[in-house]
Amino acid sequence: xxxxxxxxxxxxxxxxxxxxxxxxxxxxxxxxxxxxxxxxxxxxxxxxxxxxxxxxxxxxxxxxxxxxxxxxxxxxxxxxxxxxxxxxxxxxxxxxxxxxxxxxxxxxxxxxxxxxxxxxxxxxxxxxxxxxxxxxxxxxxxxxxxxxxxxxxxxxxxxxxxxxxxxxxxxxxxxxxxxxxxxxxxxxxxxxxxxxxxxxxxxxxxxxxxxxxxxxxxxxxxxxxxxxxxxxxxxxxxxxxxxxxxxxxxxxxxxxxxxxxxxxxxxxxxxxxxxxxxxxxxxxxxxxxxxxxxxxxxxxxxxxxxxxxxxxxxxxxxxxxxxxxxxxxxxxxxxxxxxxxxxxxxxxxxxxxxxxxxxxxxxxxxxxxxxxxx
Amino acid sequence: xxxxxxxxxxxxxxxxxxxxxxxxxxxxxxxxxxxxxxxxxxxxxxxxxxxxxxxxxxxxxxxxxxxxxxxxxxxxxxxxxxxxxxxxxxxxxxxxxxxxxxxxxxxxxxxxxxxxxxxxxxxxxxxxxxxxxxxxxxxxxxxxxxxxxxxxxxxxxxxxxxxxxxxxxxxxxxxxxxxxxxxxxxxxxxxxxxxxxxxxxxxxxxxxxxxxxxxxxxxxxxxxxxxxxxxxxxxxxxxxxxxxxxxxxxxxxxxxxxxxxxxxxxxxxxxxxxxxxxxxxxxxxxxxxxxxxxxxxxxxxxxxxxxxxxxxxxxxxxxxxxxxxxxxxxxxxxxxxxxxxxxxxxxxxxxxxxxxxxxxxxxxxxxxxxxxxx
Numbered sequence: 160x161x162x163x164x165x166x167x168x169x170x171x172x173x174x175x176x177x178x179x180x181x182x183x184x185x186x187x188x189x190x191x192x193x194x195x196x197x198x199x200x201x202x203x204x205x206x207x208x209x210x211x212x213x214x215x216x217x218x219x220x221x222x223x224x225x226x227x228x229x230x231x232x233x234x235x236x237x238x239x240x241x242x243x244x245x246x247x248x249x250x251x252x253x254x255x256x257x258x259x260x261x262x263x264x265x266x267x268x269x270x271x272x273x274x275x276x277x278x279x280x281x282x283x284x285x286x287x288x289x290x291x292x293x294x295x296x297x298x299x300x301x302x303x304x305x306x307x308x309x310x311x312x313x314x315x316x317x318x319x320x321x322x323x324x325x326x327x328x329x330x331x332x333x334x335x336x337x338x339x340x341x342x343x344x345x346x347x348x349x350x351x352x353x354x355x356x357x358x359x360x361x362x363x364x365x366x367x368x369x370x371x372x373x374x375x376x377x378x379x380x381x382x383x384x385x386x387x388x389x390x391x392x393x394x395x396x397x398x399x400x401x402x403x404x405x406x407x408x409x410x411x412x413x414x415x416x417x418x419x420x421x422x423x424x425x426x427x428x429x430x431x432x433x434x435x436x437x438x439x440x441x442x443x444x445x446x447x448x449x450x451x452x453x454x455x456x457x458x459x460x461x462x463x464x465x466x467x468x469x470x471x472x473x474x475x476x477x478x479x480x481x482x483x484x485x486x487x488x489x490x491x492x493x494x495x496x497x498x499x500x501x502x503x504x505x506x507x508x509x510x511x512x513x514x515x516x517x518x519x520x521x522x523x524x525x526x527x528x529x530x531x532x533x
Numbered sequence: 534x535x536x537x538x539x540x541x542x543x544x545x546x547x548x549x550x551x552x553x554x555x556x557x558x559x560x561x562x563x564x565x566x567x568x569x570x571x572x573x574x575x576x577x578x579x580x581x582x583x584x585x586x587x588x589x590x591x592x593x594x595x596x597x598x599x600x601x602x603x604x605x606x607x608x609x610x611x612x613x614x615x616x617x618x619x620x621x622x623x624x625x626x627x628x629x630x631x632x633x634x635x636x637x638x639x640x641x642x643x644x645x646x647x648x649x650x651x652x653x654x655x656x657x658x659x660x661x662x663x664x665x666x667x668x669x670x671x672x673x674x675x676x677x678x679x680x681x682x683x684x685x686x687x688x689x690x691x692x693x694x695x696x697x698x699x700x701x702x703x704x705x706x707x708x709x710x711x712x713x714x715x716x717x718x719x720x721x722x723x724x725x726x727x728x729x730x731x732x733x734x735x736x737x738x739x740x741x742x743x744x745x746x747x748x749x750x751x752x753x754x755x756x757x758x759x760x761x762x763x764x765x766x767x768x769x770x771x772x773x774x775x776x777x778x779x780x781x782x783x784x785x786x787x788x789x790x791x792x793x794x795x796x797x798x799x800x801x802x803x804x805x806x807x808x809x810x811x812x813x814x815x816x817x818x819x820x821x822x823x824x825x826x827x828x829x830x831x832x833x834x835x836x837x838x839x840x841x842x843x844x845x846x847x848x849x850x851x852x853x854x855x856x857x858x859x860x861x862x863x864x865x866x867x868x869x870x871x872x873x874x875x876x877x878x879x880x881x882x883x884x885x886x887x888x889x890x891x892x893x894x895x896x897x898x899x900x901x902x903x904x905x906x907x
Contacts, residue, residue, distance in 0.1 A: 201856075201857075201860045201862060202853070202856065202857075203857060203862050203864045205862065205863055205864070206863040206864060206867070207864070208844070208864065208867065208868070209848075210844075210848075230856070230859070230860055231831070231852070231855075231856045231859075235831070235832060235852070238832065239832070239834050239850065239852055239853075240834070245850070245852070245853055245856075246853065247848045247849055247853075457605070457609065458609060458612065458613070460613050460614070470582070470584075474583075474584075474621045475621055476613065476619070478605070478609070478613055478619070479576070479613075479619055479620065479621075481605075482575075482576065482604070482605045482619075483575075483576075483577060485604070485605075486575045486604055488575060488577050488579065489579055489580040489863060489866050489867070490577045490579070490580060490581070490582065492863050493580070493582065493863070493867065494582070
């Protein structure tokens with residue numbers, strides 16, 4: 160068995176749910192869970208300086224192996240001292256395996272038992288990503304947490320297709336585990352697939368848990384299935400994960416998704432939603448969904464979100480934010496992203512506080528009711 | 534005569550040149566001159582938050598009447614409390630008159646004695662900008678310093694053309710002066726035109742000075758003429774300007790242009806060069822011109838400019854800046870702009886220090902020699 164490469168301690172559990180607060184210790188610092196990781200695809204959380212990301216309250220970010228492998232290249236990043244130094248983010252970093260990005264390439268990729276063959280979205284060049292290479296790249300980047308290469312089971316998939324996809328993911332997990340350097344100080348998380356089939360998810364948890372990873376992720380969700388189906392899989396699967404390791408729900412999601420998944424015992428989240436929505440002028444507030452380009456904000460001298468303490472909300476009116484967005488100004492991207500990330504960070508703080516007070520069930524009910532009104 | 538709307542005091546003069554240090558006091562604070570104003574075209578210095586602009590050392594910025602008139606509209610800005618509050622920049626603001634932007638529209642504009650008729654670059658709508666309207670817009674924006682509407686004399690122009698253009702500018706200057714509200718706390722500067730003709734420039738200074746403006750600008754330069762011709766006009770014309778008022782060289786220029794113009798007694802500058810170059814990955818350093826996308830910076834782990842104290846230079850390598858630029862990341866724009874503005878601000882600090890020490894001639898010689906090597 161490989162050694163555990165991180166320390167994770169559950170600090171509080173909620174009496175009315177499976178929600179829990181924890182402390183995840185990594186070589187680059189501690190992360191209070193439940194935590195949301197802003198996505199820094201190409202080695203930058205789009206439009207934000209790393210100091211700003213930290214000030215907003217983010218303790219860990221996610222970077223994409225696929226993107227950094229293609230450009231500027233993991234060898235270059237390693238030769239310059241690793242990803243933390245390259246991007247000047249000195250907190251924890253989780254890197255994905257590249258599997259999901261390759262899956263998203265559609266016709267530009269082919270999956271074989273050996274690995275995934277794909278064409279670069281940048282220049283069409285051909286590449287082969289294997290479980291061993293995914294570990295090698297992530298070791299070169301020197302992230303705090305690595306993910307095993309997996310196959311994201313498409314939706315919809317028949318039971319047989321999902322079963323066959325799962326067995327590929329399980330064999331790749333075993334190969335990833337073996338590929339990791341014994342001397343590594345990087346954690347490695349296994350990924351539970353199994354499509355929308357409870358039985359396969361259960362089988363996946365058993366097999367992946369037996370490999371003794373540092374943490375466990377639920378993958379292959381939020382890929383087009385109805386919300387209710389995703390929620391059911393999370394509700395059924397999360398309680399089966401080893402309780403003493405972090406539980407990570409990959410690529411999810413909306414504030415509602417997060418609040419519900421925390422209830423099932425999920426500790427870690429990542430999603431492009433706050434950053435991507437920001438760049439499209441879609442802004443999160445508890446009171447209403449703000450589409451900042453709308454004419455109704457033209458003369459609105461109030462703050463974007465009167466409950467928010469971010470730089471954007473403290474200093475600018477909706478009318479100004481609308482002007483920047485309509486005029487195509489770069490500052491619109493920055494101010495919008497800053498707010499949306501802060502909204503997510505405040506949500507995670509509220510979630511942790513509610514669990515700490517043993518009031519998570521009530522918090523969840525109140526939050527979901529308020530969102531229905533928004 | 535209208536009252537003087539600002540206080541300007543020459544604090545130091547250089548024994549070997551016409552260079553001078555001064556303090557320009559406005560309703561929104563003091564500006565140490567010689568000063569460079571970053572350009573905030575649409576109510577934002579592109580890609581920078583106003584707090585950042587201030588931290589970089591900028592004391593006054595320039596905003597464009599033409600752009601803000603078209604979008605979001607000066608009436609809207611006035612109703613929201615004026616431009617300072619709208620963009621959350623609480624230092625001094627100089628607004629141009631819109632004349633140069635209208636001139637730049639080429640075939641989309643027509644000049645009549647009454648004013649300029651033009652079509653919006655945004656939606657093709659037709660507008661008429663008169664000297665009176667230019668003052669009205671700038672009063673609505675409530676800038677600290679307004680500029681008279683002028684006609685930028687095209688280059689090349691015959692003597693007769695330049696003379697005729699100048700008389701239009703002079704009549705517009707008189708109309709601007711009359712249009713200004715007596716109760717206004719905003720300064721109004723007159724603009725010296727006259728093309729490349731020394732005689733016309735001299736005549737322009739005499740006529741404009743007689744109108745007793747709060748400050749005087751040289752316009753119609755850096756419009757396509759050879760560098761030497763621009764320098765000659767500045768050398769001949771600047772010494773004729775009233776010594777007790779600020780001298781502003783509009784739309785200029787490169788670091789070399791600024792160093793030479795200060796030598797002639799210019800106090801204020803503005804130019805899109807540092808911000809626009811930054812967005813195209815062209816970065817200013819004293820040692821070399823950095824075109825950040827170049828392959829030579831791919832593995833360069835050193836700072837952009839080892840002499841610079843900005844956030845970009847303190848925290849990121851050339852290799853990372855190249856990666857961000859090549860990958861089309863928004864953060865590239867922000868980090869590059871931040872550096873170029875800081876470069877200009879440091880240059881102005883060095884200029885003021887050299888004048889303060891009575892060493893400007895030596896500074897200028899050393900600086901221009903070092904730029905030839907760069």
